[in-house]
Amino acid sequence: MSTNPNVKKYRSQSRTRRVSLSVTYTILIVLGVIWLIPLVWIVLSAFRCEYQDDGTFIGRVTSNFFPKAFGLKNFTDLFTATYYGIPGAFPRWMLNTLIIAVIDCIISTFLVLSVAYCMSKLRFKLRKTFMNISMIIGLFPGFMSMIAIYFLLKSVGLTGNPSHPEYSVIGLILAYSAGAGLGFQVAKGFFDVIPNALVESAKLDGCTSFKIFRQIILPLAKPIIIYQALMSFTGPWMDFIFAKVIIGADNAKYWTVSVGLYSMLFGTHPDTNLFTQFAAGCVIVAIPIVTLFMFLQRYYVEGVTAGAVKG
Amino acid sequence: MASLKLSHIYKVYDNGHKAVNDFSIDIADQEFIVFVGPSGCGKSTTLRMIAGLETITAGDLFIGDTLVNDMEPKDRDIAMVFQSYALYPHMSVYENMAFGLRNRKMPENEIRERVEKAAKMLDIEDYLDRKPKEMSGGQRQRVALGRALVRDPKVFLLDEPLSNLDAKLRAAMRTEITALHKSLKTTFIYVTHDQVEAMTMGTRIVVMKLGYVQQIDTPMNLYNEPYNKFVAGFIGTPQMNFFDVTLKREGNEVVVHFTNGDTIILPYENVSKIHQRYLDGKTKVTFGIRPEHIDLDENERGLKIIVTNVERLGNETNVYGKLGDSLGEFTMKDEGNNIVVKVIDRDDIEIGDIVYAEPNPAKVHFFDAETEVTLMSRIPEFNTVSAEVSGGGMTVMGQAAALPPAFREALGENRQFELVIPPDAVIEGSDFSRKVAKVEKADDKNLAYLENGDQYLFALVGEGVKAGDDYHFSLRNEKLNLNAGGREVLHALDDEDFLTGTFSKTEVKEKGDRVLHFFYNIGDMKIEAQPEHGYKINAIDGDSCYKNSYRYGVPRDAVRIAGAGENGLAAKVVKILDYGDACFAKLDAEGQELLINVEKGFDRKQVRVTFDTEDISVYSTEIDMKLC
Numbered sequence: 021m022s023t024n025p026n027v028k029k030y031r032s033q034s035r036t037r038r039v040s041l042s043v044t045y046t047i048l049i050v051l052g053v054i055w056l057i058p059l060v061w062i063v064l065s066a067f068r069c070e071y072q073d074d075g076t077f078i079g080r081v082t083s084n085f086f087p088k089a090f091g092l093k094n095f096t097d098l099f100t101a102t103y104y105g106i107p108g109a110f111p112r113w114m115l116n117t118l119i120i121a122v123i124d125c126i127i128s129t130f131l132v133l134s135v136a137y138c139m140s141k142l143r144f145k146l147r148k149t150f151m152n153i154s155m156i157i158g159l160f161p162g163f164m165s166m167i168a169i170y171f172l173l174k175s176v177g178l179t180g181n182p183s184h185p186e187y188s189v190i191g192l193i194l195a196y197s198a199g200a201g202l203g204f205q206v207a208k209g210f211f212d213v214i215p216n217a218l219v220e221s222a223k224l225d226g227c228t229s230f231k232i233f234r235q236i237i238l239p240l241a242k243p244i245i246i247y248q249a250l251m252s253f254t255g256p257w258m259d260f261i262f263a264k265v266i267i268g269a270d271n272a273k274y275w276t277v278s279v280g281l282y283s284m285l286f287g288t289h290p291d292t293n294l295f296t297q298f299a300a301g302c303v304i305v306a307i308p309i310v311t312l313f314m315f316l317q318r319y320y321v322e323g324v325t326a327g328a329v330k331g
Numbered sequence: 332m333a334s335l336k337l338s339h340i341y342k343v344y345d346n347g348h349k350a351v352n353d354f355s356i357d358i359a360d361q362e363f364i365v366f367v368g369p370s371g372c373g374k375s376t377t378l379r380m381i382a383g384l385e386t387i388t389a390g391d392l393f394i395g396d397t398l399v400n401d402m403e404p405k406d407r408d409i410a411m412v413f414q415s416y417a418l419y420p421h422m423s424v425y426e427n428m429a430f431g432l433r434n435r436k437m438p439e440n441e442i443r444e445r446v447e448k449a450a451k452m453l454d455i456e457d458y459l460d461r462k463p464k465e466m467s468g469g470q471r472q473r474v475a476l477g478r479a480l481v482r483d484p485k486v487f488l489l490d491e492p493l494s495n496l497d498a499k500l501r502a503a504m505r506t507e508i509t510a511l512h513k514s515l516k517t518t519f520i521y522v523t524h525d526q527v528e529a530m531t532m533g534t535r536i537v538v539m540k541l542g543y544v545q546q547i548d549t550p551m552n553l554y555n556e557p558y559n560k561f562v563a564g565f566i567g568t569p570q571m572n573f574f575d576v577t578l579k580r581e582g583n584e585v586v587v588h589f590t591n592g593d594t595i596i597l598p599y600e601n602v603s604k605i606h607q608r609y610l611d612g613k614t615k616v617t618f619g620i621r622p623e624h625i626d627l628d629e630n631e632r633g634l635k636i637i638v639t640n641v642e643r644l645g646n647e648t649n650v651y652g653k654l655g656d657s658l659g660e661f662t663m664k665d666e667g668n669n670i671v672v673k674v675i676d677r678d679d680i681e682i683g684d685i686v687y688a689e690p691n692p693a694k695v696h697f698f699d700a701e702t703e704v705t706l707m708s709r710i711p712e713f714n715t716v717s718a719e720v721s722g723g724g725m726t727v728m729g730q731a732a733a734l735p736p737a738f739r740e741a742l743g744e745n746r747q748f749e750l751v752i753p754p755d756a757v758i759e760g761s762d763f764s765r766k767v768a769k770v771e772k773a774d775d776k777n778l779a780y781l782e783n784g785d786q787y788l789f790a791l792v793g794e795g796v797k798a799g800d801d802y803h804f805s806l807r808n809e810k811l812n813l814n815a816g817g818r819e820v821l822h823a824l825d826d827e828d829f830l831t832g833t834f835s836k837t838e839v840k841e842k843g844d845r846v847l848h849f850f851y852n853i854g855d856m857k858i859e860a861q862p863e864h865g866y867k868i869n870a871i872d873g874d875s876c877y878k879n880s881y882r883y884g885v886p887r888d889a890v891r892i893a894g895a896g897e898n899g900l901a902a903k904v905v906k907i908l909d910y911g912d913a914c915f916a917k918l919d920a921e922g923q924e925l926l927i928n929v930e931k932g933f934d935r936k937q938v939r940v941t942f943d944t945e946d947i948s949v950y951s952t953e954i955d956m957k958l959c
Contacts, residue, residue, distance in 0.1 A: 217417035220384050221478075225431035226405040239421040 061085065065299035069093050094300035101297070103280070104272035110301060112273065113280040116189065120276065121256040123193050128200035128252035129245065136207030136244075137233050141219050154202045162199075163261050169195050170265050180268025188267045188274055195266055196256045203251075210244040211237060243322035250320060254309055277305055333395040333408075333485035333518060334360045335381070339957045340390035342376050342542075350376045352542045353957060354390070363512050363519045365533030367526060368565070372539040374522045375490055381520060382411050382488050389871050389951075389958050394485060405434075407486075410479035414491040416471045418463040418478070424450075425459040428478045442481075449480040452511075469500045476511070487512075489521045493528065505531060526566050530554070538562050560703040563619050563696055569649055569671045571619045575700065578605070579612035587618060591654050591668060593634050597692045603780070603787055605697055605706045607715060616706060619696035622649065622673040625688045627680075633689030636670055638682055647675050656685055709773040711789045713753045713812075720746045727806075728783055732762050735808050735911035741821035742813065748820070751812035754778065756823075757790035760805025767792075767800045808910040824908070824915065828890070828925035830883045831952065834860075834868055834876050851883055851947065854921040856900035861945055864959045868949060871958055881958070884948035890927045892938050899939030907933060 069091025103109035138144075139151055173179050178191030214237060222232045238245065256263075256276070263276040275283070281301045284294040313320065335358040342351040351373040358364050366374035379385040381392065383404030392399055399407050410431075418427050425446055432442045450456045453473040463471055472492060479487055489508070493501045509532050512519045523529055529536045530550045538545040538553065538561075546558040557563035564570045579586045585602050587595045609616055626633075627650070636652035654668040672688055680686065697706040718727040720742060725734040727750060742748055765781035765788060772778075779796055781788040781804075796802060813821035832853035838845055849865025850857045860868075868876050893899030902920035909931070916929045918940065927940060949958045 215415055215417065217413040217415045218419060220382075220404075221411070221413060221417035222419075222430075223384065224382065224404050224409070224411050226434035231434075236419060 062299045062302050065296050066094055066303045067091065068296050068299075094296045095304070098297045098300045098304070103284070106273055109272065109280060110277070110304075113275050113277040114304070116274055117257055117276040117278075120189060120193055120196070121253050124196040124200075124256045125249050125253040127193070127197040128255075129248045131197065131201040132204055132207055132248050132252070133238070133241070133245065134233070135201040136204040136211050137237055139204055140208045140211035140214075141216065141232070141237070142229060155205070157202060158205070165199075166261060166265055169262075173266060179266050180271045182270075185268075185271040185274055188271060192256070192263060192266045192276075195262050196259070197252075200252065207241075207244050207248055210241060214240055243319040246316050246319035247322075250312060250316060253312070257305075257309060277301070281305070334358060335486060335518065335520075336391070336393040337377075337381075338391040338393070340377065340380060340392060341388045341956050342373070342380060342385060343388040343954065343956065347954070349954065349956075350542050351380070352955075354544055356537060356544075356547055358518060358520070360518055361516050363509075363521065363532060363534045365529040365536045366520065366522045366539060367524065367529040367536055368539035368545075369524060371541070373542040374524075374537075374539050377539075378411075378488050378490055378520060378522045381486070382409055383407050389867075389956055408484050409486045409488055410482045410484035411488040411490065412472075412475045412479050412492045414494055416463070416475040416495075418471060418474055420463055423460050423462055424455065424466070424474050424477075427463070427474060428481050431478065431482055445481040445483075446477075449477040452480065452514075453477050468496050469504065472496060472504060476508070480511075480515075485518065487515075487517055487519045489519065491523055492521075494523070494525070501528075508532065526568070530566065538565060556705070556707075556709055557619075557696065558705055558708070560617055560619065560698045563698070563705075567621055567623075569622050569673070571621050571696070572625075572670050573667075573698075574618045574654075574670075575615055575667055576618040577612055577615060578602075578610045578697070580607070580610035585610060586612075588612070589618075589634070589654065593654060595633060595690060597695060601692045601695065602697065602707065604708070604711050604789070606711065606713070607786060609697070609699075609706055615700040617698040617700055617703065619698060620690040621694065622671040624691040624694035625670075625672045626691065627672060627674055627677065628687045628689040631687045633687045634670070636672070636686050636688050638680055638684045638686060641680055641682060643678060647673055648677055648680065649673055650677075650680055650686065652686065652688075710754055710776065710778055710791070713751050714757075714783075714788050715814075716750050716752065716783065716788065718748055718750050720748075728763060728765070728788070730763050733911055736909040738808070738813060738821065738910075742815055743820075745815035745820070748813055748815035750806075751814065751823075752788070752806060753810055753823075754789045754791045756807040756810035757781075757788070757804050758807055759793070759803065761803055762805040764801050764803045767796060767798050767802050769798045770796055805912075807912075809908075809913050809915070824887075824926060827884045827886050827948075829950075830854075830885060830920070830923050830925060831880055832883055833880055834865075834949075836865065836869075836877065851881075851944065851949075853883060854900050854923070856898060856941070858898060858942060858944055860947075864944075864947075864949065867959045872951075880952050882950040882952055884950060885925065885942050886946050887926060887928060889943040889946035890925065890940055891943075892927070893941040897939075897941055899941040901937065901939050904933075904936050904938060 064085070064087055067090045068087035069089045070087055071089070098110050100108070101110070106112060139147065170179060173191040173195065177184065178187050178194065180188050218236055218240075219232055222236050227235065258278060259276075260278040260282060263279045264282070267274050267276070267279065272280070272283075281298055284298045284301070335356075337354055337356050337358075340351060340354040341349065343349050354373075354377055356364070366377060368374050376385055380387050381394075383399070383402060387400050390400075394407060394409070418424075419430065422430065428446045428449065429442045432445065437445075446459070447456070450459055453476060455470060455473050455477060458466060458470060458474075463474065466474070472495075475492065492508070493504050496504060505528060508519075508521075512532075521528075521532060530553075533550060535547060535549055536553055537547045540561050546553060546562045548556075548558075553562060553566050557566065560573065564573070575590050577588045579588065580599065583599050585597045585599055585605075587597060589595075608614065634654055635656055636650075636654060637656050638650055638652045640651035642649040642651070650672045652670050652672070654670060670688060672686075674680075698704060699706060716728050718725050720734060720739075721731065723734065724731055725738070726732070765783060768780040768782050768787060770777055770779045770792065777792050777794065777796065779790045779792040779802060781790055781802055790802070790804060792802065809824045811821075812819055812823050830853050832851055835850045835852055835857070837848050837850070839848060840846070847862070847865065849860040849862065849868070851860050868881075872879055900920050902918035902925070904916050905919045905924075906917040907929070908915040908917060908926070914929050914931050914933065915926045916933055916938070918925050918927060918938065920940070925940070927938075950956065951958055
């Protein structure tokens with residue numbers, strides 16, 4: 021059978037596609053493995069349950085990647101051990117962190133959404149100037165203000181005050197939530213997509229600005245509320261720097277979980293065999309965040325992409 | 332139900348952009364007013380100012396008898412239907428309609444009654460439990476109407492409510508909204524860019540362009556007597572044809588010369604309102620004729636056209652062509668020779684055919700080539716008659732009359748001159764007499780065509796004057812322009828003079844309260860302003876009003892010579908203008924000119940004048956804006 025000379029030869033689209041996909045997936049798998057190794061290592065270490073020949077527990081990292089024995093000893097120790105003279109320190113730190121994160125989550129979400137609503141739907145003098153300033157401030161890392169915040173809180177007795185160490189928790193909540201309003205940009209992007217006509221219509225229907233926010237804007241802003249709540253919750257839950265600075269080294273009872281875990285590795289605790297317990301702590305800390313993200317992922321994506329495309 | 336009054340409304344944004352300029356209209360109760368114009372003409376901004384969603388920069392807005400400039404939208408008792416419907420997506424139809432009533436703390440049983448009544452009227456009873464997203468565009472639009480309806484407002488505002496609907500639904504909704512207006516007997520203000528909606532729905536239409544009102548009139552008046560070329564082109568589909576032409580009066584006919592050499596002849600009677608100076612065969616004017624007012628003449632009379640396109644719409648055919656007999660090179664550029672003719676019962680015309688178009692002489696329009704204003708306004712702006720100095724007097728329109736000293740002085744050596752007479756300067760009197768050829772209603776006035784040689788003298792006359800009567804009249808000399816030697820030698824006196832000054836305030840304690848007094852400062856005079864004017868200027872310009880200068884419009888009737896000891900503006904008497912029946916003194920007040928009514932024989936060299944402040948208008952000097 022002779023080839024028709026008039027038919028132009030072309031490259032097979034399906035073949036090109038197969039090759040390109042193979043290359044893409046190979047790169048992604050390699051990157052994925054590199055990215056996952058530390059995580060796998062932490063999880064494996066958390067369940068590591070090895071003993072020396074003399075029967076003593078090996079609490080350190082050994083040269084082998086995969087543990088020779090698995091068990092829950094690290095977890096039971098973590099929850100029952102006394103650290104820094106505080107019995108049940110880890111659950112206490114978890115509770116401290118939860119209280120701080122929940123309160124901050126409520127305050128910050130309200131502040132962020134309120135500021136975003138004002139910036140998006142209200143018109144007032146210096147609005148644009150404020151938005152520009154807030155954007156410029158946002159370009160600097162938050163911990164730049166750490167020393168200033170520390171001294172401000174110290175001046176009102178809200179840092180590691182020896183007579184009232186519990187006040188440092190209030191100080192920490194203040195540090196996390198007071199500046200939250202400046203992070204309004206994403207929520208503003210979401211509110212910008214809500215038509216102004218709805219706001220105007222509500223005005224004609226006799227609503228005040230706050231009522232419009234409460235009855236019209238918020239019910240339409242579920243994804244951004246959830247996104248913002250997640251962000252406000254995970255911030256304190258995972259923060260180390262502010263917690264370390266504001267609560268102070270002497271108030272182990274009021275530490276957050278990240279400060280506590282860190283101290284297991286580099287602290288002044290006499291027992292240096294705590295790495296596997298640290299790993300178990302990391303796994304425990306990750307559980308609430310992972311659970312929240314799993315259930316609220318849909319809203320999170322809607323929230324984070326809000327305003328990107330005019331809908 | 333309420334009337335509305337918009338008085339000199341302006342909207343100026345912070346960046347200086349003037350969105351609405353000097354918008355004034357009186358809207359009667361139960362009127363259906365349509366604001367129409369292209370994008371960016373300020374129609375929606377005006378509507379939003381009425382709603383209270385935009386602040387009013389200057390001017391007064393009354394709903395009923397209440398000044399509402401500073402009133403919250405919710406308190407204005409208006410309801411608005413938005414282009415996007417603006418239904419609350421998380422609420423059911425019932426909740427959407429009830430929302431405004433609940434905010435007003437209306438009892439729930441009354442809310443239910445109102446919502447159900449409105450739903451029944453709009454045929455959306457079955458959808459009350461649905462969410463807006465579960466409804467079609469037309470149904471959503473009805474819900475939006477229903478939400479306005481339940482409020483039972485004084486005024487309905489509708490902002491392009493049909494523009495999101497398809498053509499068929501739009502036509503149906505148009506009829507429904509018109510019927511709704513009739514049944515509700517409420518004032519409707521409707522914004523659209525669609526001239527078909529405007530023509531079919533409005534009792535009166537406001538045509539706007541670039542923030543300026545072009546014409547406010549009934550649909551048929553807009554169609555038949557457009558004030559300018561923009562209105563003429565905006566109303567009507569396909570739009571009016573325009574051509575550059577010159578006009579030449581030849582006896583009882585006027586010859587229209589097209590730029591390509593074609594001519595058509597119109598009877599003078601049809602264009603008698605055009606001023607003579609446009610009929611000289613040289614002055615360029617714009618000729619306008621609607622496609623439906625052109626006949627295709629079988630006898631090859633009229634304008635020769637080569638057909639470039641034919642649109643057969645079934646009931647009618649639009650024939651597109653070019654003047655002349657050659658298609659030439661194709662270009663999208665309008666070369667001023669394109670023409671559209673709307674014909675009925677003609678399906679034999681093909682592209683490339685030569686046809687002859689004959690405009691209906693009774694339906695022609697002419698516009699000034701520069702200003703684009705009609706040359707055939709309902710009330711002509713002025714008449715021009717020739718006159719001559721004879722003996723001690725003058726001869727005007729063949730009749731002798733006294734020559735006012737002001738005229739004599741202005742004319743100098745000239746003996747032949749022209750009098751430019753506005754129709755309202757022709758007043759009942761005994762100096763002249765002319766036969767009335769016809770009388771017609773123009774706006775709410777009576778326009779008389781007085782026979783005057785080969786042209787008409789237009790005059791505004793009282794009731795009872797009819798065709799065939801001899802009309803006896805005099806002229807208000809101070810309202811006339813005098814042309815002599817090819818130039819204007821004397822300009823009619825304006826009724827208002829403008830003086831520049833500043834604005835100030837003082838604060839005094841009266842019975843324990845701090846009270847502000849505002850003042851206009853003109854030259855060395857400081858006169859107290861009306862408090863409401865003072866507060867208004869302060870509200871518009873803020874505290875910079877005390878640094879700004881303003882133009883004060885002072886009507887002649889408000890100027891008087893100050894009494895002894897009264898605060899006044901010192902002025903030199905520059906000249907006495909004696910118009911015979913009336914006499915005026917021209918004053919120079921520190922470089923600013925103004926006129927004052929005086930008695931004959933007035934001979935003072937210096938006077939102090941003062942003004943009745945309630946009659947003074949205040950204008951911004953920075954932008955052309957009347958503040959109060």
